[in-house]
Amino acid sequence: MDSENINHKALQEVLNALEIDRKKIAETYKTCYILFGLAALILAIGLLISFPMLAFFGALVPLVIGVVMYFQIQDEVKKYKFVYKTNVVSSVLKEINETFSITPQSGLPEYEFISSELFTTEPDRYKTQDLISGTADKTSFWFAEVHAEYKTETQTKNGTKTTWHTIFKGIIFVADFNKNFEVSTVVRPKGVGDAIGAWFSKNVFSFGNSELVHLENTIFDEIFATYSRNQIEARYILTPAMMERILELNKKSEDTISLSFIDSKMYIAFPLSHNYFEAPIHSSLLVPDLLTDDLSIVQFMQDIVHELDLNTRIWGKK
Template sequence: MDNAYNPREVNLGALYNEKIEPHLVELKGERRKYQQELFRIVLSVIGLVIFILMYSKSGSGLFLVPVIGAIALIIVFGIKASRKMKSYRSAFKEKVVVRIVKTINPDWSYHADGMISESVYRTSDIFRRSFDKYRGDDLVRGTLDKTDFECSELHTQYREVTTDSKGRTRTRWVTIFKGLFFHADFNKEFHGKTYVSPDFAERFLGRIGRKFQKISGPAPLVVLENVEFEKEFVVHATDQIEARYILTPTIMEAMVNIRRKYNCNVHFSFIGSRVYCALSMRKDLFEPKLFGSIVDLHEIENMYHLFRVNEVIIHELNLNTRIWTKD
């Protein structure tokens, strides 16, 4: 791609050595306080179990007194542990995560407990399954050249309740989406809706999958003449002409680059005047560890490249070129 994005060089080693490593002692101290409370909880639970096993058959009413006391102690330790964890997490975000974000762009705003709003998530129409839980954090908001954007972690789930043959109910939480969610101005007011999704059906079912795509999408199927793109994605759109207008060869190539760069399932939608992008990830991305090294250079590099998804998408999709004007 002729206009491929070439980011400015950042010395992540210097970032780690000069701005993050000096704070690791402080972070270890915060984590140690939390670990101590966890240790007290574990000891209390073990003690309670041993006591119940030894004296449960005694028949004495006094048996309940130490049991209630132990349970109260566990609750107290649990509350204290929760507070210590919040303190440790807050310190980690301040000493590590904020510095990574500001290294990419000092003008971006970062909110550790912020997230993409539910209304934006719904407007994207990428995941149409209704959710019962909506959580997120690590909101980054800013502007690159002429393009405004937002990005955060999100985790949406729905509750599934089943009943077995004996009438017993079982509840489980099913993930709809977990990962990074991004949206930005496209500088074009779309009349229809265009969806670009991972091509699971044709990838695993071949020609039969193509037939399934025609009846399973949120809008009519759009077949494009880009072999590499078609291997990775399937397109549905309410307006076929507009979809082809949006998905130029350059943008299709960019989407393939993003999919391969982050090595995860990627969804896009073009609705209103914005582009939405959801990158599915299995684990929490910017959270402190409870054991082992708090953070090392390799983890700093991973966080840096994940936060740079904002730059990558905007530059790969060429959003700053402004080849269109809003109607």
């Protein structure tokens, strides 16, 4: 038996064991939902027949049992999800690229999110997970899921109301561009500042002497606004070929991407509507297309290296 068959057999054994855990968790959740529904039904009937005390105490029993069961299963849920990512997802990632590794509890540091200059608003609440790193030929790259939010506070009769707004939800991709840029060059969707509304003036990042760069590709200029402190370097980075690659890359994303070229790194923000690499609870693990969608995004991220020709070492680091 060759190593590939051994690996597939080992992975199948992991999936079989995890499927047992998944079914237990799913059944527990189902029981909790039934108990919560029963509590609501008892309360409704009791109030309908004008026995509020009976309704309250009658509903309390299934409600308490359901809540206790729900919280008791959470440790098993966390363990199940962690094993799924570290054993199943990690193993399958190696089939795409043997250098790939996933660290579920790590992500893109908040300081790097801010220093990327991809966004005009500094987050008040920041979550990140599922850091995947690897190399393609000579190019090192990594990416992670990020959800960054800012808050607004308004005064009401009952006090202060806090409302949370999403700055960004999706994947941030970082790659070594093999060039120490003298200044930062940022490419954002046109109109991105409008989404920040009145809060924009509170925490806007200063562009210093950055200027709007008008490029030769009219389609690119219609979609993106490019800012840089050095017009010459911006055009050196955003060659006609590079702009065409970025436009092609943008077509593959759910929404308009953002890019920045800072120090020796390139950052790309891909807006995405849902989380990846999450273990299913209410559907089977033993299906052939279990990781199809997740792997497509990983392959997509790796293809960025080739799409943007990052492995062509035309610039040496200074």
